[in-house]
Amino acid sequence: MEPITARSRYWRHTQDNAIQCALCSHACTLSEGEFGHCGARRNSSGQMVLPLYANISSIAIDPVEKKPLRRFMPNTWTYSVGFWHCDMDCPFCQNWEIAHPRRKDGSKIYPERLISLAVESGCPSISFTYSEPTIHIEYVVEAMRLARQRGLATILVTNGNLLTEPAQEILALTDATNIDYKAAEAGTYREVLGGNVRVVQNFIRIASTLCHVEITSLAVPGILDNPRQMDEISRFISSVSADIPLHITQYHPAWRYHRAPLTKESLTAMREAAQRNLKFVYAYF
Template identity: 40%
Template sequence: MRTDFEASYYTRLDEGKVRCELCPHFCVIAEGKIGICGVRRNQAGRLMLPYYGMISSIAMDPIEKKPLYHFFPGSVIMSVGFVGCPFRCPFCQNYSISIEFASLVSSLSFFEPQELVDRAIALGSMGIAYTYSEPLIHAEFITEAARLARKRGLKNVLVTNGYINPAPAEDILEHMDAANIDLKSFNADFYSSFIRGKIEPVKAFILQAAKKIHVEVTTLLIPGKNDSDEEIRDIAKWVAAIRDDIPLHLTAYYPRYHYTQPPTPPSRVLAAVDIAKKYLRHVYPGNI
């Protein structure tokens, strides 16, 4: 792991503490401790990035797997995973790299940003997708990799939960071409009590991104939690108010991690798609 790479987006406080200002958690981190995301550490009163350039997975994926259906359809893209996440979703599909990744540390591979770009070119990829776990908590790395990738004619794609503050978001979006952003619910209580976050920063990021790059939105439908007709209508109407041609992906949940509720019936996903199509031009079912 890196021990010499200092983070951006933080303020030093008294008693050796630091306040991370990358995401809306605004973690105040004591000496030797890490933030909620698990990858930003206070080291002697400086916020450091011990997982800078540490990659958990690299794979060539269809762009539709992100899912992005209206951005270079039919192409394949090199997808890069990291570790850590600012959320604690009890249904997380990738919890082994996003939350409980301590046992994987020794198997992570280090890449400099330029090495990642070189790998994408060698694989014949049309670009780099920053995905699998939450990429935004690695803002410094992905911004540099994306800047170098664009110089080589590659596209940059985010697959993200959108939990980031506006200033660092602007720095990242400057180098991005597309994003699929999770809108996990349209209920503030769902975000605060179920995944330990806030909905408003996510909505703000979707609005911010939609002004600059191609955006598609995904909602994982969890029975009894966020799949009511009313909530589907609220999501679709809100996205349509930005632009009615933004694609919305409504996907089925399957039991994973700490959540054992039965999976979303395909019929429920298809019914939700029908509701959303009353407001949006492009709505797709997923995971069925």
């Protein structure tokens, strides 16, 4: 597999042959040969290499509402591209086959070719989605630049667990983003999901200054399942802007999590709590 070193960004040498990644909240220190927590970045001879550069897991043409975006280019289709792996560990991952893969069957499609395919599809936008795109930031940034040159709008669907500098770079090239806000409690984010809520909040604030933003909260029993939590999340969002749309989506048992989905009554109560703080709240039963 082709190791790409020249284009890898957001890392530094530490001591001996170790390096530290500065991309997401994990800030992994990697010894020689070691992969980062995300499984997408590796220390090879004291350099950060990207073994999965241009390795695409999935391509589909989706309604933009499926991202979900409800207030950006409505009733259009978007050319949707997925990679492999994720920097978070949500045990209920709805895309675990590509976010935590046992095997990888994708093909290499370099950015120039990808954007040509997107233009040929006739879609007015391209979405980086399905698994976590930001751990492949070098590829996404290159593809977004090319997309804009070819007249495509750019959409980023992300967990938002990205540190400030890379967040500013990728969001400056993004026209619209949907960001997950997965839990109200910092401890749940850290210990169960493998993320950092403060980093996600910072990402949302940066995004709100650079592009169109919508937020998704997946309703998961035992994680995010009640009006008090929804009140807390929607209060934070409204502190950025009460105009940011919030999507409350229904979980389905997947990967390592098999509890029954929430009832319609529970989702309705969560939606009503969010509606007290935000203008646009969409719940999916």
